[in-house]
Amino acid sequence: MREVRIRDTLSGAVQTLDPDHEVGIYACGPTVYSRIHIGNARPFVIFSLFARFLRSEGYKARLVINVTDINDKIYAAAARAGEGSAAFAAAMTAAYIHDTDRLGLGRPDAEPKATETIDGIVALIAELIAGGHAYESGGDVYFRVRSFPGYGKLSNRRPEDMDQGEEAGAAGLKEERLDFALWKATKEGEDTSWDSPWGPGRPAWHIECSVMAERELGASFAVHGGGSDLVFPHHENEIAQSESAGRPFAHVWMHNGMVDAAGEKMSKSEGNIFQLSEALDRYGREAVVAYLISGHYRQPLAFGGRQMEEAVARVERLRNFFRGQAGASSGGDPAEQQRGGSGGSPPESRFEAFREALADDFNTPRAMAEVFELVGEANRDEVPGAARAVAEMLDLVGLRSLAEDQGAADSEAEQLLQEREDARAAKDFSRADEIRDRLAALGWEVRDSADGPRLVRR
Numbered sequence: 001m002r003e004v005r006i007r008d009t010l011s012g013a014v015q016t017l018d019p020d021h022e023v024g025i026y027a028c029g030p031t032v033y034s035r036i037h038i039g040n041a042r043p044f045v046i047f048s049l050f051a052r053f054l055r056s057e058g059y060k061a062r063l064v065i066n067v068t069d070i071n072d073k074i075y076a077a078a079a080r081a082g083e084g085s086a087a088f089a090a091a092m093t094a095a096y097i098h099d100t101d102r103l104g105l106g107r108p109d110a111e112p113k114a115t116e117t118i119d120g121i122v123a124l125i126a127e128l129i130a131g132g133h134a135y136e137s138g139g140d141v142y143f144r145v146r147s148f149p150g151y152g153k154l155s156n157r158r159p160e161d162m163d164q165g166e167e168a169g170a171a172g173l174k175e176e177r178l179d180f181a182l183w184k185a186t187k188e189g190e191d192t193s194w195d196s197p198w199g200p201g202r203p204a205w206h207i208e209c210s211v212m213a214e215r216e217l218g219a220s221f222a223v224h225g226g227g228s229d230l231v232f233p234h235h236e237n238e239i240a241q242s243e244s245a246g247r248p249f250a251h252v253w254m255h256n257g258m259v260d261a262a263g264e265k266m267s268k269s270e271g272n273i274f275q276l277s278e279a280l281d282r283y284g285r286e287a288v289v290a291y292l293i294s295g296h297y298r299q300p301l302a303f304g305g306r307q308m309e310e311a312v313a314r315v316e317r318l319r320n321f322f323r324g325q326a327g328a329s330s331g332g333d334p335a336e337q338q339r340g341g342s343g344g345s346p347p348e349s350r351f352e353a354f355r356e357a358l359a360d361d362f363n364t365p366r367a368m369a370e371v372f373e374l375v376g377e378a379n380r381d382e383v384p385g386a387a388r389a390v391a392e393m394l395d396l397v398g399l400r401s402l403a404e405d406q407g408a409a410d411s412e413a414e415q416l417l418q419e420r421e422d423a424r425a426a427k428d429f430s431r432a433d434e435i436r437d438r439l440a441a442l443g444w445e446v447r448d449s450a451d452g453p454r455l456v457r458r
């Protein structure tokens with residue numbers, strides 16, 4: 001089991017994950033008020049692949065990504081669409097599941113929804129009030145920030161620079177400007193509400209994650225993730241809520257940088273591809289995943305048509321590599337390849353460096369550089385075991401299908417080859433020639449040898 005290190009936003013230091021305990025990962029998911037965009041897909045991809053990597057190293061990992069399905073933005077968007085907010089949020093949640101399914105990375109182990117966590121939210125708020133950390137005011141409940149001495153430790157901000165970003169109307173209900181809402185009384189125009197000791201209302205945003213993380217992972221867990229835009233106030237407030245209630249909460253804070261479409265002057269069509277489903281339609285899932293792992297997760301990632309075309313080119317390069325390898329190894333001895341692929345051979349040491357890059361603060365661009373180094377070497381000279389090693393590396397970043405596509409093409413070609421043999425056996429030579437031409441059109445040459453015919457890439 002490899003040592004896995006993560007740069008922790010809270011301490012600023014590199015922290016090593018504990019291999020003896022389950023690595024619980026909680027990442028903040030989308031607020032479902034519209035179809036998700038590429039920026040929302042980044043944490044989904046990064047944390048899904050991070051959990052996959054940990055499992056491949058023998059860690060027990062449990063990934064939780066929540067769905068925020070109560071929110072001011074949802075009320076506003078539902079009203080614009082002329083729909084009830086509950087039905088609207090349910091439809092957008094289904095769209096989110098559908099869009100992220102298309103990434104082909106599987107689902108998180110749990111995807112709790114705020115609307116299904118109300119009982120736990122009410123209980124934690126009551127606990128905070130009892131402990132003097134929160135107070136009811138006008139049917140709302142607010143967190144008393146001054147009651148938590150550690151406030152600001154995650155974002156390293158001074159109180160005077162902090163703005164909770166809450167609506168102006170709340171100001172008159174707060175003891176202090178810095179306090180933030182835990183519960184909001186139902187307002188006119190809001191069509192969903194839940195009963196509580198403070199009257200009908202709904203939870204505010206931050207409290208739901210404190211509750212869902214604990215419910216799914218326990219009061220103390222390994223990694224809390226999310227976009228860097230959530231450091232303040234969202235994650236700062238989660239810490240204040242959970243620690244004030246005596247929970248140790250997350251050990252390591254892992255933040256991904258923003259996908260930045262602002263640098264690029266986008267045409268209307270480029271604006272559309274910022275939506276995940278449009279990007280998937282236009283570039284395919286492999287290019288979208290390849291794009292999202294092309295930069296280190298902590299750094300901002302520039303987005304635009306140019307970056308997506310570059311991702312398409314990288315994916316094509318990998319696809320072509322497998323095609324070439326399939327041709328080169330046709331008729332070869334797989335056992336020979338296996339022997340070549342062990343013990344410090346180029347594929348083995350590249351795979352080792354690839355995994356080491358992922359263990360070192362999940363450095364996907366450095367890992368992918370190892371893939372392309374090996375691809376380049378194997379394209380120049382025969383490198384036994386290269387195709388298998390590249391396929392295994394790509395498996396860890398959700399791109400194994402690039403090798404399997406080749407397999408699909410192979411089986412189609414193999415079937416045609418068999419049909420050609422059958423035609424020859426039946427002395428139907430014109431049919432056999434027809435099939436040979438068909439194979440040629442697919443890029444295969446039939447070579448007849450003493451051992452029978454075999455396929456070679458043209």
Ligand SMILES: [Zn+2]
Pocket residue numbers: 027028029209234
């Ligand atoms: Zn959250």
